[in-house]
Amino acid sequence: MRPAVFLDRDDTLIANRSLPASPGSTPGDLADPERVELLEGAHEACRLLKRSGYVLVIVSNQGIVARGGATLHDVHATNDRLCDLLSEPDEHSGRPRSLIDAVYFCPFHPEGSVPEFTREHPWRKPAPGMILAAAEHLELDLTRSWLIGDAPRDVQAGVAAGIDAERCLRIGEGFEGVLDAAVRVLAHTRPAQVSRARLVAAEEGALRHPRVRATVASSVRALAERTGVGLRDVFVDEDSIEMEVEGTPLLAIGMAAELRRSTDAWHLAKHGTRLWRAPGQERAT
Ligand SMILES: [Mg+2]
Structure with a gap:
C-alpha cells in the first residue's frame, strides 16, 4: 500500500480564476486544452512529491459537463494536456512520462442542464468518492496520504475520505501555492534510508x-527485482562489488550475503574456486 498526494486541479495546478464565464460554464471553468497553463511551482511540486515516493492523483469537480459547457471528451482532452505538461523524461527510456499517476473527475452537478449528468453524486467534492475510488483502484494507504487543494470542499473531501485533517492542505490558508504545500509534505516525509554493502573478491583482480x-552486476539486479528491494546503484571494480539499497544496513547485508551465495555457486561450477571472501566479510554502512 503506497501513500498518495491527492491534488485538486483548478487553481491548484492550473490557473482558472481569471477565466470569464461562457455559456454553460461558470467563471473559472476550463475545458479547452489550448488554454491549460501550469501555475508557478506546479511542475516542481509534482516532481519532488513523485521522487519522494508518492502516487500523484488529481481529483477534480467538473460540473461544467452537467451545465452543458463542455463534453466529457473536452474534459479528458484538457486533463491529458495537463498530464503532458506535468511530465519529465523517463529515467530509463528517456521518453517523456507524466508525473501524474491518475486523474479522477466528477462531471455531475445537481443544478445542471444536461439530464444525464444532473444529479448529486458521491464523487462530487466535498464527498469523498473520488479519493475512495482511487484508494481502492491504486491500493493507496490513506493514513499516509495527503491532499492539496484551494477550496474548503477539497479539504472536506480529504477528511471525509479518512485522511488526517493536518494532511489536508489548503492553498490560500497558510500556503501560497502548491509548491510550498508540497514542501510541507516533504518536511513530514522521513527520507527512505539508504544503506550500502560491499563484497570483496577472494583473489585480487578476480572481477577484472x-x-x-x-x-x-546482473545477478544483483535480478535479486533486487525478485525480492522487491529498491536498488539505487551498483559499483563494480576489479576486486569488489558495492550495492546501494533502499533500506536498513541489515537489508544491505542480506542482499550481499545472497549475492555471495548465488555467484559463488556459479563461479565454483565454472572455475572451481569461490569468487568471494568467506561469509562475515560484508560491510554495510
Ligand atoms: Mg480548485
Whole structure:
C-alpha cells in the first residue's frame, strides 16, 4: 500500500480564476486544452512529491459537463494536456512520462442542464468518492496520504475520505501555492534510508574480466527485482562489488550475503574456486 498526494486541479495546478464565464460554464471553468497553463511551482511540486515516493492523483469537480459547457471528451482532452505538461523524461527510456499517476473527475452537478449528468453524486467534492475510488483502484494507504487543494470542499473531501485533517492542505490558508504545500509534505516525509554493502573478491583482480563483472552486476539486479528491494546503484571494480539499497544496513547485508551465495555457486561450477571472501566479510554502512 503506497501513500498518495491527492491534488485538486483548478487553481491548484492550473490557473482558472481569471477565466470569464461562457455559456454553460461558470467563471473559472476550463475545458479547452489550448488554454491549460501550469501555475508557478506546479511542475516542481509534482516532481519532488513523485521522487519522494508518492502516487500523484488529481481529483477534480467538473460540473461544467452537467451545465452543458463542455463534453466529457473536452474534459479528458484538457486533463491529458495537463498530464503532458506535468511530465519529465523517463529515467530509463528517456521518453517523456507524466508525473501524474491518475486523474479522477466528477462531471455531475445537481443544478445542471444536461439530464444525464444532473444529479448529486458521491464523487462530487466535498464527498469523498473520488479519493475512495482511487484508494481502492491504486491500493493507496490513506493514513499516509495527503491532499492539496484551494477550496474548503477539497479539504472536506480529504477528511471525509479518512485522511488526517493536518494532511489536508489548503492553498490560500497558510500556503501560497502548491509548491510550498508540497514542501510541507516533504518536511513530514522521513527520507527512505539508504544503506550500502560491499563484497570483496577472494583473489585480487578476480572481477577484472568484463564477463565476470557483468554476471555479478546482473545477478544483483535480478535479486533486487525478485525480492522487491529498491536498488539505487551498483559499483563494480576489479576486486569488489558495492550495492546501494533502499533500506536498513541489515537489508544491505542480506542482499550481499545472497549475492555471495548465488555467484559463488556459479563461479565454483565454472572455475572451481569461490569468487568471494568467506561469509562475515560484508560491510554495510
Ligand atoms: Mg480548485
